[in-house]
Structure formats: structure tokens, C-alpha cells
Amino acid sequence: MIILDVKNLKVYFSRGKKLIKAVDGVSFSIKQGETLGLAGESGSGKTVTALSLTKLISEAKFLGGEVVFKQKDILALASSQLQKIRGKEIAYIFQNPASSLNPVFRIGSQMVEIIMMHQNKSKKEAKSCALKMLQRVGIPDVQKNFESYPHQLSGGMNQRVMIAMALSCQPSLLIADEPTTNLDLTTQAQILELLQKIKHEQNLSLLFITHNLEILKRLVDRLAIMYAAQIVEFGENLFEHPLHPYTQALLSAQPGFEGRSQILKGEVPSPFDFPAGCRFHPRCPFKKAICEQEEPLMQEREKGHFVACHVAENVVK
């Protein structure tokens, strides 16, 4: 069952007279209980995509397309209805756990606040619910840490608290935006394990955003690769059989890749001024004449494997 269906999502910002296309026609879907990875370089539009799924980008000049979550078109909802979905049905985990928690309140009271906001519970019930959640995410000495301030906990601990907070209202979709980027490797592994465990327990759908492909390889069912505000490749067996030249280059740049790394020339194009045709063509080692003129469409090249590329068939593995 598809729980979230994003069609042709566009998010534009304006700076002066210029238009910044942060997300430009992104489509993907997430099934119940599935983990979808969203990967791409910094500035490719991953975070903006994630935030616009519940209309959290208030500065956007233009927000278009469709985000259908459980038969509701989220982009058409009023803010009071959105507030009932945010945190309750779709919850987030952000990149910097320590700064994403309010520094002046104890973590316990912040959790109780979120629980009471979405569920009809008394303060006492909310507290016992929060304690249970903290225990589940592996916070030691729950009673004591319930009374801690965020600055008294380590980064990994704060991330656990955030996970507990995000899951305290049993959401059906969890959006994790680079949740382990600022953590050290062992903590990172622990957090990923925790996420996976909880995901299975709750049959949760997970949208996992990162630029770290190695993490995604272990974690995701399907993968979407973003480049210059668009998804260029989307599907199940991207790791084994990447079709888009950008995906191939990205994968070959990972440590542990057997064979020669492809080093891409040039830089990510500026969002003020994307190249005509395929946005990847200036850097593509396989480009043809058509790439400079015509924008490639998303096509299903293998079963469940979509690519937007004119040269994908010719590409040598």
C-alpha cells in the first residue's frame, strides 16, 4: 500500500528578481513499512523536499505539485489541519539533535508537550508514555534523564531523545533528515540499528535522507538519487545495477568500491541557472547531442527502476 505519493513537487524561492528552483518536479512514493533513501549532494534539494512534504517551507515563493498522504492532498490543507498531521502522522528527525531541542526546558517536559499536543492524555499519562518511549530508545536511567536539559546529554543521547519524541505519537511516516551526520561512527551505528528495530516493531515507513550511500545500502528498500533539484534515478536495485551516469559516479566514489572511481569534472550547477536539456550533461562522460537540447523524462527501464537519462542504455557498467 502506498502511504505517501509525491507528484511533480516544485519548490521555488526568490532572491531579488531571480528564482531559485530548489526542488523542480520531484516525484516518488513510499509504501507502508518501506524505507526509502533519498541521496544526493549538498544543495541538491533533499532537505527542501523533506520539509515541503508537510509544508514546512513558509518562505517558498512557489509550492506546486501534489503530496498525497493517506488520500489527503497535504499541499491543499489549511495550517490547522497540517498541525494535526505534523508530529502525529508524519514525524521528523533532524540533523542536529542538540540544537533541535529547546535549550531552556528539560527533555521530559518537551516530550510531554508533544504528546499532550497530539493525544488526549493527562499530564500523568503523558509522562508515563514519555518514560516508556525513552526506555525503548535505550536511554539509561530514564527517571533521571527525564529531568535533564539537552546540554547535559551527548549528541547520541539527544538523537535518541529526538527519536523517542518523534515516535511518541505513533506516526506512520518518519522523515529522518541526515540523522547521523554529526555523530561519531559507533554512535551512528547504534542509532541506525535503533531506527531499524523500531521501524520493524511499528511497521513504520521511513524516508531516510543522507549523502552517505554506505548507510543507505544497509538500510533502504528503495533509493532515489537527486541531482540539481530533480530525481534522476529511482528504484530497488540501484546499488547493484545503477543506470544513470551520475549514480554510477556517486557509487564509484564510495570507499570500498572495487574498480576505478570515476571522478566527475566540473561542479554542481547553480540553482539560479540550470543548464538546458539534461542538467547533468556538462559533467556527463557519455553525453550525446540530444542531452544538450532535450530534458530526459523519467522512464521505467527495468521493472521498478526508473531513470531520467538519454544515454542510459549505452552506459557501460
Place this chain on the structure above:
Amino acid sequence: MNKLILFGISIIAVLVLLAVFAPFISPYNPQAIDVENILSPPNRVHILGTDSLGRDLFSRMLYGTRVSLEVGLVAVSVSLIIGVLLGSLAGYWGGRVDNLIMRFVDIMLCFPTFFLLLAMVAFLRATIFNIMLIIGLTSWMGIARLVRAEVLSIKEKDFVRYAKAMGAGNFKIISRHILPNALPPVLVAAVLGMGGAILTESALSFLGLGVQPPTASWGNILMEGKAVIDIGWWLTLFPGMAILVTVLGYNLLGEGLRK
């Protein structure tokens, strides 16, 4: 705690005690006229002397402490309510709301505050309560600007974005996530504002537009003393000193908190 805070708090604590226990400490009724002891200099019976109606200066000043502290507290509360409200509206919503509110602040700041005060006093009756209200109504602009600036920077913080992502509404975001984090600088401004409000009240009373006799306030004791300054120096020296020390106490506390 640093020395400034300690010093400031001690001064204010002593003043608060004096104000609270004024009826028990004061040796005379502050409004009791004693024609036989007009303008007696400080002595054993009247430790700070008497005024031109023979009233005990020490008693009058004790009751004046009450007025000053009350004015500081209430006037600053009024300006905090208005300033925090308008400042957070402007900072949080930005755009037109911000423009409208901040231009209103600019207009208010264009009036020389004291003339604004005088104009308002002319319309309202000069009761203590009205004086406090008027001082509050003419001194909120700095707080509004400060709160707006704080809100502008705090609203971009990760935890505010996270609160929004977890479904918090605007009111909750402002009241629970932004304002508590904006508290420290606002507190400093409020404490410094109390000193300012006390000075303003004294100035108004000195001009005869503030607290009206026979109720004693440091300002109107000064005014009455001014007429007899050549023969009754104590009538201007002591209330002057009291104002100085009080404002100093608030400013020291404010400076200490700022660090």
C-alpha cells in the same frame, strides 16, 4: 553571582524592606503637620529633619520609597506587556505586520518622551496609578525593538523549526519556544527600565505633575524643598540621595545581569 548583582540586589532588598515595613518603621505619620517644628534640621527627634509644614522627613521618605518602587514595578510591567506583545508579533510575522508595528514604534520614538508624558498627564488625572500607566505607555518602544530582534534570530533556530515540524502552532511556538529563550536580554532591559521609570516619576513629581501632595514621593519632596533650599538643605539632599541610590541599585543589577 558577580559583585554588581550582589551590590544591586542588596540595595534593592533594603529599599523593599523599608517600603514594606514603612508603617512600622516610620516614627511619625508622614502627613501629620506640626507647626511648632517647622523646618527643623536633622536632630534626635526628627532624624532627617522636618519640612516647611513640620512633617517628619524620614517618615515621608519611607512612604516615598513605596511610591518609587511601585512606579518602577508597574510602569515596567506595562511597558513589558506592550513591548513583548508588539515585538514578538513584528519579529515573528515579519513583512507587513512588522513594518506597521515598527513604523509605529518609530513614530512613538520621534516624540520627545517627556513632552508626550506631559501631554498625557494633562488629559488624565494625576493619580499614582495613572502616572505609572503613563510612564509604561511611553517607555515600551525599546523593549519592543529588543524583543523583535531577539525573536528574529531565535525563530530561525533549529528547535523552533523542529517544534513546527512536530505540529506546534504559532502561539505555542512564540510562547514556549521563542520567548523563554529571549528572556535574558529582556530581563536586563526591564531592570534598567525600572531605574528609568523611577527617575521619570521623580521628574514629573518635581514639576508638580506627578504624585500630588499630600501623598509623599521623593520627587514632590524635592519640589517642596527647592523653595527653601537656602535654609533647609536636608529637604533636597536626602530625597536626591534616595533617588540616586535606588536608580544606582537597579542599574548595577541590570549591568550585572547583562554579563
